Amino acid sequence: MAIIAVNTKYVYIPELSISQFLKDGSQGEFKIESTERNLPIDVGNNIVFIKPQLSDLVFTNSGTIQKIGKRDFLPGKPVEQGKTAAYENKDKYHHHFNFKVEKTLHKNNRLSELEYSLPVVENYNKPETHFQSQYRTLVTNDFETIVNGWVYATRTVFGKLINALPRPNKLEFMIEAMDHFRTIDFRNTSLLDGLEFLYHYIDKRILSRGKLLVATDKILKSELSNLLPADQIGFVDPQTMTIFNINDQAKIFNSLFKLESERSLKQSLQDAVENNRGLETRFQKIFKRRSWPVDLEK
Amino acid sequence: MIEFIEHINTYASLLESGAVWQNTTNILAPVIGDEDNKQATTDYIYEFYCFLRIVVDLKVNYIIEFKEGDGIYQYNFPRKAANKKGKPRFHAWENGKLAFQLCAGTMINCEYDREKNHPDISFQLPEASENPSEEDLIIIMDAKFTEDPTAKLSKAEFYKFGGITDVFNLRETPKKAIRFDGFNDMFGNCLITNARSYASSSDLKLSKRWAIKEVENFFPGKKYAVIG
Numbered sequence: 001m002a003i004i005a006v007n008t009k010y011v012y013i014p015e016l017s018i019s020q021f022l023k024d025g026s027q028g029e030f031k032i033e034s035t036e037r038n039l040p041i042d043v044g045n046n047i048v049f050i051k052p053q054l055s056d057l058v059f060t061n062s063g064t065i066q067k068i069g070k071r072d073f074l075p076g077k078p079v080e081q082g083k084t085a086a087y088e089n090k091d092k093y094h095h096h097f098n099f100k101v102e103k104t105l106h107k108n109n110r111l112s113e114l115e116y117s118l119p120v121v122e123n124y125n126k127p128e129t130h131f132q133s134q135y136r137t138l139v140t141n142d143f144e145t146i147v148n149g150w151v152y153a154t155r156t157v158f159g160k161l162i163n164a165l166p167r168p169n170k171l172e173f174m175i176e177a178m179d180h181f182r183t184i185d186f187r188n189t190s191l192l193d194g195l196e197f198l199y200h201y202i203d204k205r206i207l208s209r210g211k212l213l214v215a216t217d218k219i220l221k222s223e224l225s226n227l228l229p230a231d232q233i234g235f236v237d238p239q240t241m242t243i244f245n246i247n248d249q250a251k252i253f254n255s256l257f258k259l260e261s262e263r264s265l266k267q268s269l270q271d272a273v274e275n276n277r278g279l280e281t282r283f284q285k286i287f288k289r290r291s292w293p294v295d296l297e298k
Numbered sequence: 299m300i301e302f303i304e305h306i307n308t309y310a311s312l313l314e315s316g317a318v319w320q321n322t323t324n325i326l327a328p329v330i331g332d333e334d335n336k337q338a339t340t341d342y343i344y345e346f347y348c349f350l351r352i353v354v355d356l357k358v359n360y361i362i363e364f365k366e367g368d369g370i371y372q373y374n375f376p377r378k379a380a381n382k383k384g385k386p387r388f389h390a391w392e393n394g395k396l397a398f399q400l401c402a403g404t405m406i407n408c409e410y411d412r413e414k415n416h417p418d419i420s421f422q423l424p425e426a427s428e429n430p431s432e433e434d435l436i437i438i439m440d441a442k443f444t445e446d447p448t449a450k451l452s453k454a455e456f457y458k459f460g461g462i463t464d465v466f467n468l469r470e471t472p473k474k475a476i477r478f479d480g481f482n483d484m485f486g487n488c489l490i491t492n493a494r495s496y497a498s499s500s501d502l503k504l505s506k507r508w509a510i511k512e513v514e515n516f517f518p519g520k521k522y523a524v525i526g
Binding site: 108112113153156157160161164165169171172202205208209210212213216219220223224227228233237238239242244245248252253256259271272 | 300302303305306307308309310311312313314315316317318319320321322324325326327328329341342343344346347350351353354357362363364370371372373374375376377378380443445446517518519
């Protein structure tokens with residue numbers, strides 16, 4: 001049976017425009033405009049409601065279709081002479097549905113939290129594009145993932161880390177990984193092995209520079225601040241005259257190293273996996289033979 | 299305890315900011331390209347770190363002065379080797395007199411026209427001009443960063459530095475003594491690296507002949523050693 005995700009950016013639901021969630025057990029209705037006479041939405045279908053929030057999407061509630069309401073026919077405008085038919089010239093239908101809210105979704109309910117746990121997401125640069133329509137159908141696995149706020153921890157860490165890198169570094173990493181794992185599509189390469197390789201890459205390429213910047217910033221501040229304005233010291237590219245400020249960059253790495261010293265990312269992942277052994281296995285099956293989640297275009 | 303999702307989101311967003319220089323589009327760690335990754339590459343961040351560690355050591359025995367550069371170079375050092383004029387540098391004073399100048403990445407002329415070179419760190423005589431030559435040099439240092447800290451400096455790096463001590467006439471006793479403090483074993487032409495030296499401490503004949511000291515394991519949190 002079909003499962004429908006309704007994006008309330010395009011489908012008006014008054015209660016959601018004034019509050020963050022719909023009330024459990026409440027009822028309501030919505031309307032979908034379509035050129036199709038029949039929609040694949042039926043009584044008893046499960047629904048999830050989506051609400052845009054800044055650049056993210058929030059899955060607010062789950063529910064079920066209670067009743068198929070009326071269907072209004074809206075004839076298209078006649079095509080003016082010399083013009084080609086546009087959307088407004090097409091015949092359209094307004095489909096009305098009644099729903100009942102089942103559950104409010106609190107845990108990991110954002111697309112930014114679930115993007116690497118949903119196989120429907122393939123655009124890691126703009127995952128919201130997969131939900132940018134009045135409605136889309138979902139498979140049962142994805143519905144379960146969303147309703148329970150389940151996260152494929154290993155894939156989430158891998159995806160978030162690699163897609164945080166600038167494109168040249170991503171490309172370089174992928175080439176090194178192709179060479180190392182002797183593959184071009186990574187379909188049969190363990191994500192965990194890939195993650196180890198990625199940790200190593202980030203450490204040698206990025207964090208090693210971060211350590212130097214933090215150490216340099218510390219020297220400037222604690223040893224040389226009576227000689228020079230420590231915060232203003234940096235580099236200039238003589239060709240472009242771009243300034244690279246040491247303190248600005250060191251601040252970021254200081255925060256990163258502080259976060260890591262409080263609790264390492266590896267530990268966090270290990271705990272998440274151990275607390276949800278069954279989930280990782282479930283997701284491994286769902287994502288079997290899928291390539292690594294890397295966006296190489298941006 | 300920080301939630302898993304919040305943890306990875308925070309970490310990834312810091313990594314994303316850190317991997318690109320703030321307020322620029324320049325990436326922090328440019329792709330190395332075809333070169334063997336294990337080979338030491340020029341790395342201005344490492345060079346500058348070494349430069350400042352040396353300045354700090356010299357503060358013990360000299361009065362150190364920061365000389366501002368001109369315009370955009372007032373407090374910013376050129377990312378690539380450049381002419382000396384108008385770039386920031388340090389001056390070391392003793393007994394009210396300028397003892398030497400300390401420059402980063404400065405171009406040095408020499409009697410072989412084509413062989414001018416930019417040592418990462420140069421100790422120059424107090425009277426050195428804004429367009430210095432090998433006559434103005436006391437000692438020089440080069441910094442080599444490698445992403446594999448277990449690697450050794452390559453033969454090519456060692457020989458290249460040996461060539462520079464030759465064309466710059468730096469193989470004799472330095473024109474002036476530099477009184478380091480903790481770094482007193484680094485008085486000489488140093489090839490500094492975060493990794494390992496090329497020469498072995500049991501065979502320093504070539505290092506001595508070419509007046510090269512190698513400084514290995516020079517990195518935050520590590521204990522360096524001088525070979526040569």
